[in-house]
Amino acid sequence: MDRNTISIDNDINLDNFQTQVDDVLIRHRSILDIxxxxxxxxxxxxxxxxxxxxxxxxxxxxxxxxxxNKESLEEIKNNMENHIKGKLCPSCKDILLEEIGAYLFYLSALANTLDIKVSDAILNEYKNIKTLGIFSLK
Ligand SMILES: [Zn+2]
Known part of the structure; x- marks a missing residue:
């Protein structure tokens, strides 16, 4: 994969992805299936x-x-553990990319069915965490 391909892949527009999901979803179109x-x-x-x-x-x-047991939220944040040691190997990372991609496909399908733009949901969440910052306590 050359550098241009990576750049093009990273420039996928979320709204276009959601439209493409709507175009190809046939078999699992029911909200129950989604x-x-x-x-x-x-x-x-x-x-x-x-x-x-x-x-x-x-x-x-x-x-x-x-x-x-720290003085500030910032100090707590900086000392929280994710409990993972090591890094995903390329094979495990590929599997996770595939599973997360499929999840995003069905999340977009759910949003399409309920006339919600995923990009609006992301924008709303972004505004909330940007406004509340560390006090969003997530
Ligand atoms: Zn692995």
Missing amino acids: ITKLDEYTSRINRAVIKSATYCGCIEVHATKQDY
């Missing part, structure tokens, strides 16, 4: 993360109690 497909791909994403640790071993999960 919702259950979203559940399925949430599980598949979680399974892919777990298999990266338990089957591949490129990442390890070392969970411990989070330390909230």
Whole structure:
């Protein structure tokens, strides 16, 4: 893959993606199918993360109690652990990209069915976290 291809791939417009989803979705067009497909791909994403640790071993999960005993939110944020040691190997990353992509497909399908623009949802969320900053407490 050359540099131009990467640039073109990264310039995909979210609204165009949502329109393309609407154009190709045939078999699972019912809201019932879409919702259950979203559940399925949430599980598949979680399974892919777990298999990266338990089957591949490129990442390890070392969970411990989070330390909230700090002076400020900034200090708490900077000391929170994600509990992952290591990095995804290219193979596990490819699997996760595929599962996340399928999830986004069905999320876009859900939005299409309910006449919601995914880009509006992202923009609303962006405004909220931008306004509240660290106080959004997510
Ligand atoms: Zn791996």
